Amino acid sequence: MSSHDPDRTDGLDPALVDPLDDGDGYDADASAWDDDEVVEVDDLDDDETGPDLGDLGEDEELDPATLAAFGFDVEDLAVFDDEDDELLPVVAIVGRPNVGKSTLVNRVLGRREAVVEDVPGVTRDRVTYEGDWAGRRFLMVDTGGWEREAKGMAAQVAAQAERAMFEADVILFVLDATVGATDADEDVVKLLRRTKKPVVLVANKVDDSRGDADAAMLWSLGLGEPYGVSSLHGRGFGELLDAVVAALPDEGSRTAQPRGPRRVALLGKPNVGKSSLLNKLAGEERVVVDSVAGTTVDPVDELVEIAGTTWRFVDTAGIRRRVNEASGHEYYASLRTKNALDKAEVAVVLLEAQEPLAEQDTRILSMVVESGRALVLALNKWDLMDDERRRYLEREIERDLHQVSWAPRVNLSARTGRHTDKLVPALEAALDGWETRVPTSKLNAFLASLVASHPHPVRGGKQPRILFGTQATTRPPTFVLFTSGFLEAGYRRFIERRLREEFGFTGTPIRIQLRVRTKRPRR
Numbered sequence: 001m002s003s004h005d006p007d008r009t010d011g012l013d014p015a016l017v018d019p020l021d022d023g024d025g026y027d028a029d030a031s032a033w034d035d036d037e038v039v040e041v042d043d044l045d046d047d048e049t050g051p052d053l054g055d056l057g058e059d060e061e062l063d064p065a066t067l068a069a070f071g072f073d074v075e076d077l078a079v080f081d082d083e084d085d086e087l088l089p090v091v092a093i094v095g096r097p098n099v100g101k102s103t104l105v106n107r108v109l110g111r112r113e114a115v116v117e118d119v120p121g122v123t124r125d126r127v128t129y130e131g132d133w134a135g136r137r138f139l140m141v142d143t144g145g146w147e148r149e150a151k152g153m154a155a156q157v158a159a160q161a162e163r164a165m166f167e168a169d170v171i172l173f174v175l176d177a178t179v180g181a182t183d184a185d186e187d188v189v190k191l192l193r194r195t196k197k198p199v200v201l202v203a204n205k206v207d208d209s210r211g212d213a214d215a216a217m218l219w220s221l222g223l224g225e226p227y228g229v230s231s232l233h234g235r236g237f238g239e240l241l242d243a244v245v246a247a248l249p250d251e252g253s254r255t256a257q258p259r260g261p262r263r264v265a266l267l268g269k270p271n272v273g274k275s276s277l278l279n280k281l282a283g284e285e286r287v288v289v290d291s292v293a294g295t296t297v298d299p300v301d302e303l304v305e306i307a308g309t310t311w312r313f314v315d316t317a318g319i320r321r322r323v324n325e326a327s328g329h330e331y332y333a334s335l336r337t338k339n340a341l342d343k344a345e346v347a348v349v350l351l352e353a354q355e356p357l358a359e360q361d362t363r364i365l366s367m368v369v370e371s372g373r374a375l376v377l378a379l380n381k382w383d384l385m386d387d388e389r390r391r392y393l394e395r396e397i398e399r400d401l402h403q404v405s406w407a408p409r410v411n412l413s414a415r416t417g418r419h420t421d422k423l424v425p426a427l428e429a430a431l432d433g434w435e436t437r438v439p440t441s442k443l444n445a446f447l448a449s450l451v452a453s454h455p456h457p458v459r460g461g462k463q464p465r466i467l468f469g470t471q472a473t474t475r476p477p478t479f480v481l482f483t484s485g486f487l488e489a490g491y492r493r494f495i496e497r498r499l500r501e502e503f504g505f506t507g508t509p510i511r512i513q514l515r516v517r518t519k520r521p522r523r
Contacts, residue, residue: 087252088130090139091244092168094161094192096184097145099176100204103231105129105142108241133241139254141168148187165191170198170247177203177214177228181221189221198247201226202240207233261303261312264427265341267368268350269360270318273380277350277414278302278315281423306424314340319364341367345475346374346430346507348423353379353411354389357400365404369509372476374434375407376426376507383413406500408507430507435474438503443479444468446502456491467517478511486516 093101108131129140141164144157165171173192175185192199203215206228215228227243229236266274279285282304301314316337341347347368351361368375385393397409408426412419438446447469456464464485472478479499481487487495496510 088139089169089248089252091170092141092164093172095174099174100231107231136245174202177206203228261310263312263344265314265344265347272350273414348376350378350380353382354385374430374508377407377409379411382411433506434508476509480513482515
């Protein structure tokens with residue numbers, strides 16, 4: 001091979017130049033990457049190389065000094081922030097029934113999330129939402145109305161509200177300015193004083209300047225300045241949220257991902273058996289089932305206990321077509337299904353075993369992968385398959401589901417209950433993979449071995465190197481590779497395949513992002 005050959009391999013084994021030519025094909029163009037996957041870092045001269053991959057040793061963390069030694073900027077440490085693990089301050093929203101607490105929550109969120117109706121007692125449990133203002137994130141806990149003499153269910157609602165007060169970092173005490181301070185409000189004030197927590201007084205339903213005088217009357221409660229707002233129209237919310245942020249502690253007390261029953265979204269095309277599966281798992285008729293496709297419209301949350309463990313299953317509407325092509329209630333059902341997936345931790349995608357994979361099946365699988373949720377495949381209606389269909393099924397699965405070959409698969413029948421007991425082990429395996437974290441030292445030892453045995457192919461006389469890597473986040477596992485040049489799409493798929501072989505990651509998509517170091521030309 002001549003010395004001026006642009007594809008010179010520098011003595012590498014020719015068999016290793018393209019070690020991944022598995023039919024995926026290469027695309028050396030930078031356009032093969034999404035904008036959020038590649039960041040160029042211009043920080044080295046041509047004659048600077050920096051340390052090598054193995055120089056990290058047993059370091060578990062990548063500090064600014066390490067990044068600087070490799071020619072990267074300290075700002076690149078931002079990729080290691082895992083927002084889901086961040087401790088956030090908690091703001092409890094309390095008050096007597098029907099003063100507009102849930103409407104206030106919706107106004108802060110900017111969307112209709114909390115259920116609102118013009119009757120008292122709609123909110124019963126403590127419901128947590130994540131909000132932010134002026135760059136500060138916090139958790140809002142919407143509570144039911146608190147009453148001292150409550151009995152029965154109302155007493156349970158009041159107990160939940162009291163617990164929220166004592167567990168919060170800041171309390172928003174909401175009153176109806178048009179009614180003024182009642183005896184029930186005075187009782188709430190006594191309870192608030194016992195909590196010894198910062199309290200922001202909210203005079204709600206101040207729709208115009210005429211209500212400011214009503215709000216001013218609430219100074220008599222001794223809780224400081226009453227902030228006159230209109231949850232319905234948004235009046236006064238800037239000043240209120242400024243006061244809330246000012247009262248927040250520097251460090252929070254809860255994560256944005258509360259630990260409770262794991263959330264499982266049941267997805268699939270219409271009439272694939274999602275509602276039937278939920279009823280079979282629950283052991284009773286929890287949701288309406290009919291042979292007519294599209295019976296389920298709104299997502300239905302149900303707590304189901306299986307083998308001593310409680311799960312929250314969400315039955316969703318079948319996705320018939322793309323959201324922008326749907327109309328009427330199908331459009332809103334599709335939006336709610338997507339929202340249910342975003343709130344879930346793991347998705348069970350139901351496929352009809354006796355039918356070839358349809359376009360909507362592929363679209364649903366792509367939606368789950370793009371959302372970064374764990375995935376379990378459930379081949380339903382297994383009892384309806386004949387011998388001839390079984391003969392061709394495996395070949396179709398290998399051909400049509402190769403892009404999610406890492407997902408656990410369960411062959412079941414929602415109608416008869418066959419193999420539904422295997423669903424929970426598959427869910428647990430997928431969630432374990434979704435939350436797997438690889439220590440930095442082990443990851444870099446793996447990358448060093450991989451690069452030594454299968455280096456990136458030479459392109460245009462240059463061979464990009466992986467300088468080091470780290471796992472930035474879990475849920476889903478996200479890896480950041482700091483490199484001396486662009487890694488081609490096929491090589492990234494190769495790295496992902498080898499990561500799965502080495503560390504598992506069953507049932508979860510893997511994301512790989514690049515921080516590419518570019519060299520400044522000599523002056």
